Amino acid sequence: MSDDKLLKDIVDSLIEERKSDKKFKFLTRSIFFVFILFLVVSITLSTTDNINQTNKHVAVVEVTGMISSAGPVNPDVILPHIQNAVKNDNCVGIILKINSPGGSATQSKIIFDEINKIRLTTDKKIYAVIDDVGASGGYYIAASADQIFSSSSSIVGSIGVRLDSFNVSRLMDKLGVDSQTLSSGKDKTMLDPFSPLTPEHRIHLERLLKNIHNQFIQDIESSRGDKITQDVFTGLFWTGIEAKRIGLIDDLLSTYDVSEKFFNNNPLIVYNKEKDIVKELLNSTLNTSNTIFGIKY
Numbered sequence: 001m002s003d004d005k006l007l008k009d010i011v012d013s014l015i016e017e018r019k020s021d022k023k024f025k026f027l028t029r030s031i032f033f034v035f036i037l038f039l040v041v042s043i044t045l046s047t048t049d050n051i052n053q054t055n056k057h058v059a060v061v062e063v064t065g066m067i068s069s070a071g072p073v074n075p076d077v078i079l080p081h082i083q084n085a086v087k088n089d090n091c092v093g094i095i096l097k098i099n100s101p102g103g104s105a106t107q108s109k110i111i112f113d114e115i116n117k118i119r120l121t122t123d124k125k126i127y128a129v130i131d132d133v134g135a136s137g138g139y140y141i142a143a144s145a146d147q148i149f150s151s152s153s154s155i156v157g158s159i160g161v162r163l164d165s166f167n168v169s170r171l172m173d174k175l176g177v178d179s180q181t182l183s184s185g186k187d188k189t190m191l192d193p194f195s196p197l198t199p200e201h202r203i204h205l206e207r208l209l210k211n212i213h214n215q216f217i218q219d220i221e222s223s224r225g226d227k228i229t230q231d232v233f234t235g236l237f238w239t240g241i242e243a244k245r246i247g248l249i250d251d252l253l254s255t256y257d258v259s260e261k262f263f264n265n266n267p268l269i270v271y272n273k274e275k276d277i278v279k280e281l282l283n284s285t286l287n288t289s290n291t292i293f294g295i296k297y
Contacts, residue, residue: 057269058259059085059094067103067111067137075110078141081271082115086122093263095255096128096145097270102136105161105212112219115144125262129255130154135237139248140216143223149253156243159220160235161213163205165191224248 061081065072085091096115102108119126128134128145135158142148150156172179172194179194190201197205217233227247243249253261259268 054090055267056090056092057267058263059088059091060097060255060268060270061085061094062270062272063096063098063100063138063141065100067100067107067141069104069107071103073100073103073111073141074107075114077272078111079114079118082118082126085271086118086124091124091269092266093124094126095258095268096126096142097131097255098128098134098138098142099131100135100138100141101133102138102140102158104137105216108137108140109215109219111141112144115141119144119146127258127262129253129258130156130240130249136160140219143220147250148248149251149258150240150243150249151254152240152252154240154243155237156240156248157232157237158235159216159233161209161216163209165197166193167196168193169196 059081061078063073063078067073082094082096085094115126125147126145128142128148130138130142130148130150131154133155134142134148134150135155139157139159169179179192181189181192181194183189187201187204189195190204191197213233220233221228224247227250229245229247232246232248238246238248240249240252244252255268259265
């Protein structure tokens, strides 16, 4: 191979390498630009409503999904938005837009108590509007409002308490597998799925559930007063039409109806509408499931 040919090959190779390097840099910069654009869009989406909060409006706080300490509905998620609405002089009132089948008894109780405390600090009315479903803990939260409304076809009620467990001891016996659990304290293995529930433990758990249920009933009775016309504390649920008849709700009104009737049709601003896309991606990746055993409304 001649020196000229070798030199040409080296130059061509360097040129190709340079082109590849430029392509790589272009690709890297493009990905970085898309990422920055992604962040800007997500920030814009999350702050759009905050900009509009400088005008007279009705604050809508969405209570959507299961109620749990690590879920979409818990005190840390819901209460700050209500507090922000109370502090905002341009907010004329608050609507809790509820679409929840219930969940954690403890988290539901905390939200109920804290909203009642907030109501004592402000003249602003807080109304609850049940969307598709306001059952169990979802209804518990609704009961903290000044009045409760729903659609005619909404599912309302389910005022009861449950504790889920399972027992696979007979299956283990059939498989010839023995459970070897060590514990200190004769009751520490209560609700162990590999052992049947003893009569003593069943009595204890039923008493525990009854105590929590009684607290639930007391709070609903203190909230609804003499509006309730029949026993609604059996765990049954009803449509909005039936719920109005028996006193679980005050009227059949949508969020827009409430704004028109009570707030002079001021615009509705969803305070927790923002979707932190990056956070949602992280949450979907690092999803923490609820415990198998939990007392739920």
